[in-house]
Amino acid sequence: MDLKELYQEIILDHGKNPRNLGKFxxxxxxxxxxxxxxxxxxxxxxxxxxxxxxxxxxxxxHGCAISMASASIMTELMKDKKNPEVKxxxxxxxxxxxxxxxxxxxxxxxxxxxxxxxxxxxxRYPMRVKCATIAWHALASAMNYKKDENNSxxxx
Amino acid sequence: xxxxxxxxxxxxxxxxxxNNDLVYLDSANSSQKPQVVVDRIYDFYTKEFxxxxxxxxxxxxxxxxxxxxxxxxxxxxxxxxxxxxxxFTKGATEAINLVANTFGQKYLxxxxxxxxxxxxxxxxxxxxxxxxxxxxxxIKFAEMDENGDVTLETIEKNITDKTKIIAITHLxxxxxxxLPVKEITKLAxxxxxxxxxxxxxxxxxxxxxxxxxxxxxxxxxxxxxxxPTGLGILYAKKKWLEELPPYQGGGGMIREVKKEGxxxxxxxxxxEAGTMATxxxxxxxxxxxxxxxxxxxxxxxxxxxxxxxxxEVLRKNNSVKLIGNPKDKxxxxxxxxxxxxxxxxATILDEDGVAIRAGHHCCQILHxxxxxxxxxxxxxxxYNTKExxxxxxxxxxxxxxIFS
Numbered sequence: 001m002d003l004k005e006l007y008q009e010i011i012l013d014h015g016k017n018p019r020n021l022g023k024f025x026x027x028x029x030x031x032x033x034x035x036x037x038x039x040x041x042x043x044x045x046x047x048x049x050x051x052x053x054x055x056x057x058x059x060x061x062h063g064c065a066i067s068m069a070s071a072s073i074m075t076e077l078m079k080d081k082k083n084p085e086v087k088x089x090x091x092x093x094x095x096x097x098x099x100x101x102x103x104x105x106x107x108x109x110x111x112x113x114x115x116x117x118x119x120x121x122x123x124r125y126p127m128r129v130k131c132a133t134i135a136w137h138a139l140a141s142a143m144n145y146k147k148d149e150n151n152s153x154x155x156x
Numbered sequence: 157x158x159x160x161x162x163x164x165x166x167x168x169x170x171x172x173x174x175n176n177d178l179v180y181l182d183s184a185n186s187s188q189k190p191q192v193v194v195d196r197i198y199d200f201y202t203k204e205f206x207x208x209x210x211x212x213x214x215x216x217x218x219x220x221x222x223x224x225x226x227x228x229x230x231x232x233x234x235x236x237x238x239x240x241x242x243x244f245t246k247g248a249t250e251a252i253n254l255v256a257n258t259f260g261q262k263y264l265x266x267x268x269x270x271x272x273x274x275x276x277x278x279x280x281x282x283x284x285x286x287x288x289x290x291x292x293x294x295i296k297f298a299e300m301d302e303n304g305d306v307t308l309e310t311i312e313k314n315i316t317d318k319t320k321i322i323a324i325t326h327l328x329x330x331x332x333x334x335l336p337v338k339e340i341t342k343l344a345x346x347x348x349x350x351x352x353x354x355x356x357x358x359x360x361x362x363x364x365x366x367x368x369x370x371x372x373x374x375x376x377x378x379x380x381x382x383x384p385t386g387l388g389i390l391y392a393k394k395k396w397l398e399e400l401p402p403y404q405g406g407g408g409m410i411r412e413v414k415k416e417g418x419x420x421x422x423x424x425x426x427x428e429a430g431t432m433a434t435x436x437x438x439x440x441x442x443x444x445x446x447x448x449x450x451x452x453x454x455x456x457x458x459x460x461x462x463x464x465x466x467x468e469v470l471r472k473n474n475s476v477k478l479i480g481n482p483k484d485k486x487x488x489x490x491x492x493x494x495x496x497x498x499x500x501x502a503t504i505l506d507e508d509g510v511a512i513r514a515g516h517h518c519c520q521i522l523h524x525x526x527x528x529x530x531x532x533x534x535x536x537x538x539y540n541t542k543e544x545x546x547x548x549x550x551x552x553x554x555x556x557x558i559f560s
Contacts, residue, residue, distance in 0.1 A: 003507050007500075007558050016495075016559075038499055038515040039529045062529050064497035065559070125503060 176509025304331025304480025326358030331480025
């Protein structure tokens with residue numbers, strides 16, 4: 001049942017009731033992710049302190065269950081994370097969505113891995129990969145990460 | 157040819173798509189191809205291939221004749237006055253770009269207005285946008301009403317003494333609205349304004365008569381008419397094709413080339429620079445013959461009946477909200493489903509072999525007006541049946557169940 005793999009309970013739950021939804025007042029970094037194919041938008045807001053730690057994070061946007069769930073799960077996971085951990089987790093997630101069978105980063109706890117892996121169902125649906133990564137790209141942009149010249153899927 | 161067994165003419169329906177029978181509801185995007193069209197491409201390349209309009213060897217002359225035969229078939233199909241009013245392009249997009257570019261170059265200046273509607277596909281907005289950038293031309297959008305229609309009165313209201321051209325869709329690819337293009341043309345001409353009609357959705361579904369319609373330009377997309385990709389048609393009144401400058405330069409479109417200057421070829425060569433989509437043009441002749449065999453009136457009747465049936469079925473489904481309720485509606489069923497994003501609908505339907513489109517359908521202005529970032533769309537072709545629409549409804553119920 002591929003559809004069940006794609007639309008797991010965690011996804012449906014986060015898709016319907018996204019966590020950390022809505023702009024908060026004292027954000028100091030933000031960026032928008034946009035999928036020109038479908039018009040879906042995810043805007044990520046951060047409160048980043050001097051130590052490059054994400055003190056608060058939220059998102060605004062509209063989109064499919066996959067993009068909303070992915071943004072919701074991402075904001076839960078990234079809260080209180082610090083650079084360069086944020087970058088490591090972000091790259092690990094993108095790698096998993098694109099190719100790797102598993103998450104490799106030691107920084108992600110087992111229960112968090114389960115949540116993130118619930119998004120791995122999109123691998124069978126190449127047109128939906130962008131839905132799962134749109135919020136993550138917005139986060140990378142808000143964090144001012146640059147794309148690796150030798151690997152456009154990786155941030156440095 | 158009877159409509160009953162028409163699916164058999166399309167080889168794609170002989171194949172299982174991910175283990176399912178294909179329920180193809182994406183014809184407004186592109187239609188499937190009948191065997192005769194596929195065969196014609198194969199035969200041309202294997203037995204008759206040559207470039208056209210240049211060499212004088214046997215194959216070149218034969219290919220040129222075949223190529224020109226399609227021009228005549230198109231002329232008759234749309235009842236154009238002259239065969240040289242048919243220009244082949246790489247698509248309807250290029251046809252509109254050709255007009256925007258050449259007409260804009262010659263006749264538009266700063267402050268002039270181009271009148272479009274909020275229904276327009278990006279391909280009938282973006283080409284005009286370049287003139288906004290390069291010449292300071294103003295673009296106006298005649299408003300869509302709550303039924304997804306644009307009325308003659310709304311067009312009239314938006315015409316000013318600065319309006320230099322009106323470019324409108326024949327049939328909206330989202331709301332299905334069929335615009336009163338003949339009346340709009342008459343009104344525009346009474347004010348000396350030329351009219352371009354984006355006929356991408358009109359030509360495959362409605363009977364066309366250019367002399368009766370009297371529009372100045374009409375753009376056609378061949379791949380939506382059971383024909384090959386990479387091919388479109390610009391119908392333009394002869395006086396425009398004679399008056400307007402060439403669009404692209406290259407081989408085939410010139411008369412004499414010297415170091416100090418160039419003169420251009422006669423119609424229609426003036427607008428067909430370089431080697432054209434020869435095989436596609438020749439195969440498109442088979443698409444026209446295929447449509448003629450069934451009769452465009454029969455196709456229209458069949459699709460109108462199916463549209464009414466589809467609307468009935470979807471209206472009974474309480475979670476479905478149909479987009480647009482125009483007075484005269486083509487075979488497009490756009491909708492939303494409570495609590496399920498169109499992209500999720502499309503993925504779930506796809507698992508059942510039901511192919512629809514989800515997104516903004518290249519109409520972001522229209523979707524902004526609707527206040528929606530995306531809709532789902534089932535669009536019909538000659539091969540569709542009531543069973544296809546029943547399957548659509550059944551699969552929509554599956555979506556609801558997953559998201560309940």
